Amino acid sequence: MxxxxxxxxxxxxxxxxxxxxxxxxxxxxxxxxxxxxxxxxxxxxxxxxxxxxxxxxxxYKTKKDLLLSIVAPLMTKLIGPFVVNDFNKVLDRKYDRVEDFLKATIENRREVLIKLLPVVKILLQEIPFQPELREQFFEQIAKKIFDRVSLIIKGYQEKGELIEMPPESVARLAITSILGYLFSRYVLFPQLEWDDELETERTVQFIMHGLGKK
Amino acid sequence: MxxxxxxxxxxxxxxxxxxxxxxxxxxxxxxxxxxxxxxxxxxxxxxxxxxxxxxxxxxYKTKKDLLLSIVAPLMTKLIGPFVVNDFNKVLDRKYDRVEDFLKATIENRREVLIKLLPVVKILLQEIPFQPELREQFFEQIAKKIFDRVSLIIKGYQEKGELIEMPPESVARLAITSILGYLFSRYVLFPQLEWDDELETERTVQFIMHGLGKK
Amino acid sequence: MxxxxxxxxxxxxxxxxxxxxxxxxxxxxxxxxxxxxxxxxxxxxxxxxxxxxxxxxxxYKTKKDLLLSIVAPLMTKLIGPFVVNDFNKVLDRKYDRVEDFLKATIENRREVLIKLLPVVKILLQEIPFQPELREQFFEQIAKKIFDRVSLIIKGYQEKGELIEMPPESVARLAITSILGYLFSRYVLFPQLEWDDELETERTVQFIMHGLGKK
Amino acid sequence: MxxxxxxxxxxxxxxxxxxxxxxxxxxxxxxxxxxxxxxxxxxxxxxxxxxxxxxxxxxYKTKKDLLLSIVAPLMTKLIGPFVVNDFNKVLDRKYDRVEDFLKATIENRREVLIKLLPVVKILLQEIPFQPELREQFFEQIAKKIFDRVSLIIKGYQEKGELIEMPPESVARLAITSILGYLFSRYVLFPQLEWDDELETERTVQFIMHGLGKK
DNA sequence: AATGAATGAGAATTCATTCAT
DNA sequence: TATGAATGAATTCTCATTCAT
CATH class of the missing domain: 1.10.10.60 (Homeodomain-like)
Known part of the structure; x- marks a missing residue:
C-alpha cells in the first residue's frame, strides 16, 4: 500500500x-x-x-472520466521542473556546461518516471486513442517542453557549446536519446541490471560526441 | 483499395x-x-x-486469433534485411563507413515502416498486453536484431570506426536514435513537413559525432 | 417561485x-x-x-410515498365544490336553468385546473399504473361526483329541463363535453388563442342543444 | 396467442x-x-x-426504438378510414344525413380501437413524454383528421344540416363526444355492461340535439 | 434535521461466439 | 463457404435507499 x-x-x-x-x-x-x-x-x-x-x-461520471482524472495530473508533473527550475538554473549559469544540464535533466526526470511509471504507461498507451489526452499532451506538454528546450539550446549554441543546427532538430535528437534511455531502462528491459550512473554518463557523452572515434 | x-x-x-x-x-x-x-x-x-x-x-477462431494473424507476419518483415542483406554487405565491405551503413539502414527500414505503419502501431499497442506477442517479439525480433547489430558493431569497432563501449550500449544508443527519428517522423508529427534526406543525414551525423561543437 | x-x-x-x-x-x-x-x-x-x-x-419513506403525498390532496380539491357548494345552490334554486349550472361548473373547475395543472397531469398519467391511486380516484372521486351529478340531473329532469335518459348516460355525455373542452384548452392546444367566454358559451349551448340545426 | x-x-x-x-x-x-x-x-x-x-x-437498437416501432404504425391505422373511405362516401352522398356519418364513424373507429387498445393506451401514455411521438401525432394525425373533418363539417353546414359555428369548434365538440364515449366505454369502465348500439345512438343524438328538452 | 458517501440490485446495452440454414 | 439470427455473459451506468456523521 x-x-x-x-x-x-x-x-x-x-x-x-x-x-x-x-x-x-x-x-x-x-x-x-x-x-x-x-x-x-x-x-x-x-x-x-x-x-x-x-x-x-x-x-467519476464515466469510466473515461476516471482515466482522465488519473492521467491528467501526470502532465503537470511532467513539465514541472522545466517550468520551474531548469531553465532558470541554466540562465543563472548553474549549468555552465551542456553536460551538466543533461545529467541533471536525466536524473530528475528519472525519479518522476520511476515513481509514476504505471501512470506513464497508461498515458503512453491511451494517447493514440483519446483525443482529449492527445490534445492536452501536445498543447500543454510537448509544445511547452519543446519551446523551453529550444530556448535552452539556443543559449548554448550562442555560447558555442552546441553545433549549429535548427533547434528543433537538436531538441529531437537529444530528447529522443534521453527518452530512449529511460524507455529501455524502465519499460523494455527493467529486468536487466543497469549501472545507472554509468549509462547516464554514456548517454550524455553520446549526445555530446556521438559514437564515432575521434 | x-x-x-x-x-x-x-x-x-x-x-x-x-x-x-x-x-x-x-x-x-x-x-x-x-x-x-x-x-x-x-x-x-x-x-x-x-x-x-x-x-x-x-x-479466425477467435478475435485474438485475428489479431495474431495480422501482427505475426509483421515480425518477419521487420527483421528481414538484417538477416539477409545488410550483414553480408557489411562483411563484403559494401558499407565501408559506418555512415553508409546507417544511412542504408534508415532508408530501407523507413520504407517498411511507411507501408506497414498501421500494423506497426497495432504491434506496439498490443505488445504490452499480449504475452504471446511480447515473447515472440523479444525472442525472435529484438534479440535477433540485437545480436546481429552487436556483431556489426564489433566489426566496426575492430576497424577503429566506433568508440570502445559495450556493444549493447552502442546498439541501444544507435537504435534509439534511429527509431526516435522514425517515430517522430511518422507517428508523432506526420503532419509537419520533413526534408527526409536532410534529417536522415543529421541523424547519421548525430549518431557519429553528437551535438557538441568540435 | x-x-x-x-x-x-x-x-x-x-x-x-x-x-x-x-x-x-x-x-x-x-x-x-x-x-x-x-x-x-x-x-x-x-x-x-x-x-x-x-x-x-x-x-418521504419511498419515492412512491412522495408521489402519493403530492397527488392525494389533489383529489380532495377536485371534488370540493361539488360536495360543498353546487349541489346546495341547485337545490336552493340558485341555478334555475341548467345552462347557469353548467357555466358555473365549467368556470370554477377551470380555475382549479389551471392552478393545479401539473399535478392533474401527474394524476392522469399515474392512475393507470398505481392501483392505490386508481382505487382512491374511482371510489372517492369519480363515484362521488357521479352520484352527486346524477342527483342534480334527476332534479333537472323532474323540472322538465333535461331529456329523459338514464342519468348515467346524461352525466357521461355532459362531463365528457366539459372535460373535452378543458382538456383541449389546457392540455392539447394551450398554445392556441382561446376566447374562453365564447367557447364556454358554445360548450354549454352544445350540451343543451347539440350541433343540429333546429 | x-x-x-x-x-x-x-x-x-x-x-x-x-x-x-x-x-x-x-x-x-x-x-x-x-x-x-x-x-x-x-x-x-x-x-x-x-x-x-x-x-x-x-x-431494435434501443428500448425507445422498440417503443416507436410499436406505436408508429398505429398512427397510420388511426387515420386510415378518414383518408380513404369516409370522406368520399360523404361526397358520394352515401351519408346524406349527419347522423349516418357519425354512426358509421363511431362504429368503424370502435373496431380499430378494440383491436389495438393496448397500443392505443401506450400511445396515449407516451405522447406527453416522447417529443418524436408528439410531433408525429400532431402533424400527421391530429392535423390531418382535423382538416378532413373540417371539410366534412363545412359540407354539412352548407347543406343546412349543422349549425353555423367555426368548424374547429364543431369538430372539437363532436370529436370530444365520440372519443369521450369510446374512452368511457373501453378505458374507464370496460367492466360495466354496455349496450353499444343504444349508447352509440344516444351519443349521436346528443351530438345532434343536445340534452335539453325540446 | 440534514447531509452526501456508499451501496448493491438492476437497468440498458454490447459483444464474442455459435449454429441452423 | 457464407450468412445473420440468436445467445447469454459481461459491461457500463443508474437508482432508490441506507447510514454514519
Whole structure:
C-alpha cells in the first residue's frame, strides 16, 4: 500500500480524496497499466478496490472520466521542473556546461518516471486513442517542453557549446536519446541490471560526441 | 483499395487469402490501429469489411486469433534485411563507413515502416498486453536484431570506426536514435513537413559525432 | 417561485411543511409532470430542489410515498365544490336553468385546473399504473361526483329541463363535453388563442342543444 | 396467442417479422400497456417473450426504438378510414344525413380501437413524454383528421344540416363526444355492461340535439 | 434535521461466439 | 463457404435507499 499511497500523493497532492476514492484510483492505475484501459472493466476495478461498483460512478461520471482524472495530473508533473527550475538554473549559469544540464535533466526526470511509471504507461498507451489526452499532451506538454528546450539550446549554441543546427532538430535528437534511455531502462528491459550512473554518463557523452572515434 | 491491397501483399505474400479474408484483414487493421484491439468489436470489423459476423469466425477462431494473424507476419518483415542483406554487405565491405551503413539502414527500414505503419502501431499497442506477442517479439525480433547489430558493431569497432563501449550500449544508443527519428517522423508529427534526406543525414551525423561543437 | 408557492398552498393548505419539504414538492411536481414518475430519479429531484438526496427520504419513506403525498390532496380539491357548494345552490334554486349550472361548473373547475395543472397531469398519467391511486380516484372521486351529478340531473329532469335518459348516460355525455373542452384548452392546444367566454358559451349551448340545426 | 397475432398482423401487415420478433413485440405491448414504458425493463420483456435479452437489441437498437416501432404504425391505422373511405362516401352522398356519418364513424373507429387498445393506451401514455411521438401525432394525425373533418363539417353546414359555428369548434365538440364515449366505454369502465348500439345512438343524438328538452 | 458517501440490485446495452440454414 | 439470427455473459451506468456523521 505504501508505494501506491506515495504515487497517489505525488499525483493528487492538493486534492482531498476520500479513502475509497484513493483505493479506486490505486486499483484503476494498477489494472489500466496491466491490461490497458479498454480491457479493464469497472467491476474489476471495484473488486480490486474493495468498493461497490456504484461507488466508482459516484466519484467519476464515466469510466473515461476516471482515466482522465488519473492521467491528467501526470502532465503537470511532467513539465514541472522545466517550468520551474531548469531553465532558470541554466540562465543563472548553474549549468555552465551542456553536460551538466543533461545529467541533471536525466536524473530528475528519472525519479518522476520511476515513481509514476504505471501512470506513464497508461498515458503512453491511451494517447493514440483519446483525443482529449492527445490534445492536452501536445498543447500543454510537448509544445511547452519543446519551446523551453529550444530556448535552452539556443543559449548554448550562442555560447558555442552546441553545433549549429535548427533547434528543433537538436531538441529531437537529444530528447529522443534521453527518452530512449529511460524507455529501455524502465519499460523494455527493467529486468536487466543497469549501472545507472554509468549509462547516464554514456548517454550524455553520446549526445555530446556521438559514437564515432575521434 | 490499392494501398491496403499493397499492405496485404506485403504481409501475406505467400499465403492464399480469399477475397473476404482480405477484406476482413484490411478492416481489422484499420479498426485496430484506430481504436485499439480491445476497443474494436468484431461486429464493427464485419460491417466495415462488408461480411457477415459469422464469416470472421469461420476464418479466425477467435478475435485474438485475428489479431495474431495480422501482427505475426509483421515480425518477419521487420527483421528481414538484417538477416539477409545488410550483414553480408557489411562483411563484403559494401558499407565501408559506418555512415553508409546507417544511412542504408534508415532508408530501407523507413520504407517498411511507411507501408506497414498501421500494423506497426497495432504491434506496439498490443505488445504490452499480449504475452504471446511480447515473447515472440523479444525472442525472435529484438534479440535477433540485437545480436546481429552487436556483431556489426564489433566489426566496426575492430576497424577503429566506433568508440570502445559495450556493444549493447552502442546498439541501444544507435537504435534509439534511429527509431526516435522514425517515430517522430511518422507517428508523432506526420503532419509537419520533413526534408527526409536532410534529417536522415543529421541523424547519421548525430549518431557519429553528437551535438557538441568540435 | 410565487406560482409554485401558490400551488403548494392550494394543495397543502392545512399541513405544515418545512422550507426544504416545499422545495422537494415543487421540484417533484415539475419533474414528474415533465418526464413522468418512473422516468424521474430522486437524485434529479434532490438536485432541482437544492437538497441532499437523503433529505427526500427523511420526509418521504419511498419515492412512491412522495408521489402519493403530492397527488392525494389533489383529489380532495377536485371534488370540493361539488360536495360543498353546487349541489346546495341547485337545490336552493340558485341555478334555475341548467345552462347557469353548467357555466358555473365549467368556470370554477377551470380555475382549479389551471392552478393545479401539473399535478392533474401527474394524476392522469399515474392512475393507470398505481392501483392505490386508481382505487382512491374511482371510489372517492369519480363515484362521488357521479352520484352527486346524477342527483342534480334527476332534479333537472323532474323540472322538465333535461331529456329523459338514464342519468348515467346524461352525466357521461355532459362531463365528457366539459372535460373535452378543458382538456383541449389546457392540455392539447394551450398554445392556441382561446376566447374562453365564447367557447364556454358554445360548450354549454352544445350540451343543451347539440350541433343540429333546429 | 391468436389475439396478439391478430394485433400484430393489424399493425405490421406489410413488414416481415421473424418469429422471435413477433414475440418481442407482443411481450412489449403487453408490458408497456400494463406498467408503462419507463417502468418496463427490457429483461422483463425478454423473459415474457421467451428470448434472450440480447435478441431484443439485435432487432431494435434501443428500448425507445422498440417503443416507436410499436406505436408508429398505429398512427397510420388511426387515420386510415378518414383518408380513404369516409370522406368520399360523404361526397358520394352515401351519408346524406349527419347522423349516418357519425354512426358509421363511431362504429368503424370502435373496431380499430378494440383491436389495438393496448397500443392505443401506450400511445396515449407516451405522447406527453416522447417529443418524436408528439410531433408525429400532431402533424400527421391530429392535423390531418382535423382538416378532413373540417371539410366534412363545412359540407354539412352548407347543406343546412349543422349549425353555423367555426368548424374547429364543431369538430372539437363532436370529436370530444365520440372519443369521450369510446374512452368511457373501453378505458374507464370496460367492466360495466354496455349496450353499444343504444349508447352509440344516444351519443349521436346528443351530438345532434343536445340534452335539453325540446 | 440534514447531509452526501456508499451501496448493491438492476437497468440498458454490447459483444464474442455459435449454429441452423 | 457464407450468412445473420440468436445467445447469454459481461459491461457500463443508474437508482432508490441506507447510514454514519
Amino acid at each position: 505504501s508505494e501506491e499511497e506515495l504515487m497517489i500523493q505525488q499525483l493528487f497532492n492538493e486534492e482531498k480524496l476520500t479513502d475509497k476514492q484513493k483505493k479506486i484510483i490505486v486499483a484503476a492505475i494498477e489494472s489500466f497499466s496491466e491490461k490497458g484501459y479498454s480491457a479493464t472493466s469497472t467491476s474489476e476495478i471495484a473488486k480490486k478496490a474493495g468498493v461497490a461498483e456504484g461507488t466508482i460512478f459516484r466519484h | 490499392s494501398e491496403e491491397e499493397l499492405m496485404i501483399q506485403q504481409l501475406f505474400n505467400e499465403e492464399k487469402l480469399t477475397d473476404k479474408q482480405k477484406k476482413i484483414i484490411v478492416a481489422a487493421i484499420e479498426s485496430f490501429s484506430e481504436k485499439g484491439y480491445s476497443a474494436t468489436s468484431t461486429s464493427e470489423i464485419a460491417k466495415k469489411a462488408g461480411v457477415a459476423e459469422g464469416t470472421i469466425f469461420r476464418h | 410565487s406560482e409554485e408557492e401558490l400551488m403548494i398552498q392550494q394543495l397543502f393548505n392545512e399541513e405544515k411543511l418545512t422550507d426544504k419539504q416545499k422545495k422537494i414538492i415543487v421540484a417533484a411536481i415539475e419533474s414528474f409532470s415533465e418526464k413522468g414518475y418512473s422516468a424521474t430519479s430522486t437524485s434529479e429531484i434532490a438536485k432541482k430542489a437544492g437538497v441532499a438526496e437523503g433529505t427526500i427520504f427523511r420526509h | 391468436s389475439e396478439e397475432e391478430l394485433m400484430i398482423q393489424q399493425l405490421f401487415n406489410e413488414e416481415k417479422l421473424t418469429d422471435k420478433q413477433k414475440k418481442i413485440i407482443v411481450a412489449a405491448i403487453e408490458s408497456f400497456s400494463e406498467k408503462g414504458y419507463s417502468a418496463t425493463s427490457t429483461s422483463e420483456i425478454a423473459k415474457k417473450a421467451g428470448v434472450a435479452e440480447g435478441t431484443i437489441f439485435r432487432h
